[in-house]
Amino acid sequence: MNNRDFSDHVVVITGASGGVGAAAAEELARRGASVVLAARRAGPLGEVARRCGNQVHSVVADVTKRAEVQRVFDEAVAKFGRVDIWINNVGRGIGRPLLEITDDDVDAMIRDNMKSALYGMQVVTPHLQARGTGAIVNVSSLLGRTPIPSRAAYAASKSAMMSLSEAFRIELSGSHPGIRVVVVYPGRIATDFGQNALGQSTADSGKLPAEVLAAIGGATQTAEEVAHVLCDAALSGRGDIYTQPNAFARVREYMEKQWD
Incomplete structure (x- = not known):
């Protein structure tokens, strides 16, 4: 890949103040994109923006709120004139046995992992449709x-977001085939994601049985490794993209075992 891959692209990425979001923002900038970064934490977001260079605009925003997502979009268009790619990267973990999951837990997972993506899709799509x-x-x-x-509540919220994406992909395929809806599936990542999780830290995954860890797949990846796959997917990917080698085969094997 050369640094001109994204030279004519304006990319919005949420959850850009750390982890995969920050790593993806920096790679997008290196590859020539004009990048709009959104996150709640002003300090870390500013540090990422500084590392991204001149073609960057940062917006301190909580994208679990529809009005804040609209503000991110409005600032992106005001700064760069358009949006070509929108990356919904915000997410939050939880580690709690199913019988201990509370109403607040469910609400938080749906708000952070599904609604944030839904709002992004609903806000940016009319703009993309107008451009085709x-x-x-x-x-x-x-x-x-x-x-x-x-991890039931977390998995359920990510499944809900996945279903929204897949249904929307079908909706757009007939009327606007030039708009891609891509879902990226990372496995375990070496970030501080678990520190912000509700309940038991997601970092405790190492205590799970070996067969369970095998199901979620492979070696732990760095944020940079996942970001590289994410950026490639943003540029030209279609459908579902797995960040780990052979991950789809493991998913298929897992699904087949459920019917044994």
């Missing part, structure tokens, strides 16, 4: 395909 081209990239999780113990 573009991409929406939603960052899911392998757990949305292969749920594991104590």
